Amino acid sequence: MPKSKVLVTGGSGFIGSGLVRGLLAQGHHVRVFDNNSRGTLENLHDILDQIEFVEGDIRHPEAVDAAVAGMEVVFHLAFINGTQYFYQYPKLVLDVGIRGHLNISDSVAKTDSVHTFVFASSSEIYQSPNIIPTPENISGSIPDISNPRYSYAGSKLLGEILTSHYLEREGLKKIIFRPHNIYGPAMGFKHVIPQLAKKIVDATQGFTQNAGSITLQGDGLETRAFCYIEDAVAGTLLAAFQGEAGQTYNVGREDEISMADLARAMAGIYGVQLTLKTSPKAPGGTPRRCPDVAKLRALGYTPRVSLKEGLQPTLSWYKNYYLRNLKNEAL
Ligand SMILES: NC(=O)c1ccc[n+]([C@@H]2O[C@H](COP(=O)([O-])OP(=O)(O)OC[C@H]3O[C@@H](n4cnc5c(N)ncnc54)[C@H](O)[C@@H]3O)[C@@H](O)[C@H]2O)c1
Numbered sequence: 001m002p003k004s005k006v007l008v009t010g011g012s013g014f015i016g017s018g019l020v021r022g023l024l025a026q027g028h029h030v031r032v033f034d035n036n037s038r039g040t041l042e043n044l045h046d047i048l049d050q051i052e053f054v055e056g057d058i059r060h061p062e063a064v065d066a067a068v069a070g071m072e073v074v075f076h077l078a079f080i081n082g083t084q085y086f087y088q089y090p091k092l093v094l095d096v097g098i099r100g101h102l103n104i105s106d107s108v109a110k111t112d113s114v115h116t117f118v119f120a121s122s123s124e125i126y127q128s129p130n131i132i133p134t135p136e137n138i139s140g141s142i143p144d145i146s147n148p149r150y151s152y153a154g155s156k157l158l159g160e161i162l163t164s165h166y167l168e169r170e171g172l173k174k175i176i177f178r179p180h181n182i183y184g185p186a187m188g189f190k191h192v193i194p195q196l197a198k199k200i201v202d203a204t205q206g207f208t209q210n211a212g213s214i215t216l217q218g219d220g221l222e223t224r225a226f227c228y229i230e231d232a233v234a235g236t237l238l239a240a241f242q243g244e245a246g247q248t249y250n251v252g253r254e255d256e257i258s259m260a261d262l263a264r265a266m267a268g269i270y271g272v273q274l275t276l277k278t279s280p281k282a283p284g285g286t287p288r289r290c291p292d293v294a295k296l297r298a299l300g301y302t303p304r305v306s307l308k309e310g311l312q313p314t315l316s317w318y319k320n321y322y323l324r325n326l327k328n329e330a331l
Pocket of ligand 1 (some may be wrong): 012013033038040059076077078080081123180181182183
């Protein structure tokens with residue numbers, strides 16, 4: 001495979017930093033553009049001397065132009081992620097999502113060296129699909145414009161439309177990928193796995209007790225299909241470099257698990273007994289989500305890490321993190 005100069009926006013975030021590692025392993029030259037609002041250089045600490053890091057905001061066109069200059073492949077991941085933020089900061093989500101997309105598109109359109117543009121969309125655009133596992137040709141939708149949650153899915157849908165119809169340059173290859181519940185160590189704190197880990201830490205008083213009770217958001221029957229970061233990176237690289245121009249690829253795994261079973265599996269790994277309580281669902285939550293990844297599999301994708309295998313390092317990272325913080329709080 002030819003080696004390229006690759007820009008990753010959002011490259012100090014969770015998926016971005018994994019992607020940067022995957023790109024380096026393939027021998028590419030990597031430049032990261034991020035404002036470190038959610039990501040951190042800590043995620044790149046062991047490879048900082050192998051990459052270019054440019055600190056900047058995707059909403060500032062001059063900064064984006066400078067970051068895109070001289071690049072051949074652009075992965076656009078910079079976004080406000082994390083469900084809680086969609087409810088709390090919908091204006092920011094839209095500003096980063098849409099203004100950011102217009103800026104990166106304008107820069108790529110006028111930078112002749114860029115031959116490939118890859119946009120990180122999301123499983124959230126499917127909402128509550130009637131086909132599960134869900135293939136890429138199921139249409140995206142926004143069920144309730146008045147619900148701030150959809151600031152995110154709305155920005156992703158518009159991002160896909162902008163990628164397809166606003167960003168135009170002769171010969172430019174464009175790929176959209178839709179990650180589905182990617183997890184791993186240091187994945188952030190606004191997702192279900194770290195939130196459940198925190199609830200288990202609190203319920204067992206920092207594992208000083210071997211039993212406790214936690215409250216799930218919703219009835220515990222909601223399902224998701226989780227995909228370990230290394231598999232997600234492999235899938236994203238395949239879609240970007242082997243995928244067909246103009247195509248969209250789901251990135252994930254096809255094993256659905258309910259939130260109650262996830263909590264039980266996590267309790268098993270932590271070696272504690274959990275009593276599960278339920279609570280009202282957040283408005284706009286989706287009952288089931290699971291991707292059909294046949295299109296990516298046809299490119300050679302084989303996810304290798306089972307949920308049980310991937311949860312081990314992830315839960316150990318969060319256990320260490322939360323226990324360290326408990327200790328600091330006690331000081
Ligand atoms: N994690 C998942 O399961 C998942 C699922 C679907 C889609 N995605 C998408 O994949 C991408 C990466 O997700 P992630 O989980 O790594 O999230 P993340 O929050 O860890 O990474 C996003 C990065 O964007 C950066 N960023 C935010 N605002 C910025 C701005 N104004 N200018 C420059 N950089 C900015 C953040 O600092 C962060 O490093 C995002 O586009 C996200 O929407 C992720």
